[in-house]
Amino acid sequence: MSVQVEPAEPIAKGILPTAKQSIGDLFKWKQRVEVTNEYGESTFVWQAPPPLRNPISLFMMLDAKAWLFFIVGLAAWTADAFDFHALSIQTVKLAKFYDRSKTDITSAITLTLLLRSIGAAIFGLFADRYGRKWPMVVNMWILGLLQVATIYSTTFGAFLAVRSLFGLFMGGVYGSAVAMALENCPTEARGLMSGILQQGYSLGYVIAACCNLGVGGATNTWKIIFWIGAGLSIGVGIVRMLFPESKQFIEARRHKKEHPELHQNDGAGAFWKECKKMLAKEWKMCIYCIILMTWFNYYSHTSQDSYTTFLLTQKEFKNGAASRGSILMKTGACVGGTIIGYLSQWVGRRRAIIGSAFMSMLLIPAWVLPQTERALSATGFFMQFFVQGAWGVIPIHLNELSPPAFRSSFPGVTYQIGNMISSPSAQIVNAVAEGTYMTNKSGNRVQAYGPVMAVATAIIALGIIITAAPGPEKRGARFELAKTAGEGGSDENLARKVSMVEGHHSISGEKGEQRNIEKV
Known part of the structure; x- marks a missing residue:
């Protein structure tokens, strides 16, 4: 029937x-x-x-190999996030170590974000052409070595140079990790798995904040965090080396072996020709995704990168209280990203993004006005619940909007170009806050981190709503069997x-x- x-x-x-x-x-x-x-x-x-399904039943839809790829992709993204946040949560320590202002230290964040787009393009295209495995392995190993190099940077100039290189190689992780983790997930489970995957970013922050809490507030303890990050990155690279290539590339290679006559035109030339065709056809989609990701990267970095500094400076918390507040804030991000990513499979990608951004706008006063650790931790939890709740939709949304043969390079490049454009976000917040003073509850004149973060986040959340509302959506698009980029053959094939x-x-x-x- x-x-x-x-x-x-x-x-x-x-x-x-x-x-x-x-x-x-x-x-x-x-x-x-x-x-x-x-x-x-x-x-x-x-x-x-589709009807909203029991999450347990969605988990059971993934076979062992799909879970393997997902967990490795999540681990890579988590280690990548830990490496990045190892700097942002220790801005005050690094400012004391190098005898620089906090704004100077956050210029390293700007340089890291600026160069991530270049790394995303290089390693994303390699991943689309040659596979997900070895580009990620190389990425993770070099990231670990650059963490070690940061520890031995004795001058501020050397520190900035190493963090610039770090950004170049950090940019290559996201696209490969997302494509590897999601391309073999069943369609019905992608919203939930996307939400969990994106929270590797928040999980990396939580682990870094826990480590920061454990090592204490002494200035030189920042080096211990970077040693831990080096171990995590190199470890993930070793683990990824032990597992096979993604299903897409295994099947593509098998087909080439069985039907060599259909692949006589495969190669680098065909790959770049296909890239040009994709850009000529999809340039509007590229621009739209870059604009969307610019707003999203401002959204996360403005609301989180200076949060620990806000607690230490304006609220005058000790290192332990500021670390606990940061941990609970990003725990909310992990929970919100998972739940809202899951719900997006039912309510739609754009509705989930818009609803989350609107709720975060409503929470802004409660986010910055309280004075106690308990109140700020609670409101920080719910603020990041919705900030990263909107982010939880992004991995699968970008994959569905991507040309199928470019699901590593397209999400990675658009994400990282958005990162590049928004790279000064933490530096802007610090610069404006350090030049603006207010009287806190204890009567001291302090730098106005709270008001600056509040105004900026409200503007950005509104920008996300205005951008997402008229945008495209391809919820449920099937892409897991797409041909690899540069795979030639006859028109009939x-x-x-x-x-x-x-x-x-x-x-x-x-x-x-x-x-x-x-x-x-």
Whole structure:
């Protein structure tokens, strides 16, 4: 018996008509999807979202290999985040060690974020062309060595130089980790797994803050945190080396071996030719994702990078209290990212992002005004619940919007270019706060970190809402069988692969399966 479907209008042509249509679709519970039948005939229909499933049943949908890839991807992203936050949570210690202002120290964060986009492009393209495994292994090993080099940087100039190189190699981790972790997940589980995966960033922060709490507030203890980070990164690289390549590349290599006549044109030339075609076709999507990721990177870095400094400076907490507050704040991020990422599979990616950003705006006064450790820890928890709740949607949202053959480079590059544009965020907050004073509860004149963070975060959250509302959404797109970038062959072979790749959402009867199309 066939399933009745409700016809929908095609995707509008042009930027403004498409934006208007996307905003209107936010207020419709069903999703507009393109489908095709076995005869190649395409049309648009309204498709109801899948019912909200028990998370345990979603976990059980992943087989052992899928869990293996997911855990390694999560570990890589967590270690990457630990390495980054090892600096941001110790800004005060490093300022004392190098006898510099806190703004000077955060210039290292700016340099790290600036160069991440270059690393994302280089290692992302290598990962799309040659596999997820070895680019990630090299990345993680070099990151560990650069952590060691940071420890032995005796001058501030050397410190900045090492952190710049660190940013170059740090940029290559995200795209490969996300693609490896999510590309073999069943469609129904991707929202939940995306939310968990993204919180590797917050988990890295929590581990770094716990280590900072454990080593105490003495100035030279910052080096211990960097030693721990070096061990984590090198360890993840060794673990990744022991496991096989991703399923996509194993199947691609098998196909090349079985059908060499279809791959005579494969190679670097075909890869770069395909890159150019992708950019010519998808440049609007590239620009949109870069704008979205610029807002998102401002969102996280403005609300978190100076938070420990805010507790130490404006609230005059001791190192232990500031570390505990930071730990609880990012624990909220882990919980929120997982829950809202899971809910996005049901309510939609854009609705989840917009709702989270709006809730974070409402929480801003409660986030910066309290005076006690308990109150600030509680409101910090819920603030980051929604900040990173919105972030929990991003890995799968970017993967679904990406051209299927570029799911390592496209999310990684757009994410890191957004990072590059937003790189001065922590430096801006510190510079404005250090030049603006207020009287705190104890009557002391202190740097106004709270008001600066509050105003900036409100503006950024509004920017996310305005950007996400008219944007595209391809929730449920199937991409796990997509061809690798640069894989040549005849047009007939390509058409056969596209028919395999482009979706598996069955919404028709026994005759002629219709599919949700993800253009290759």
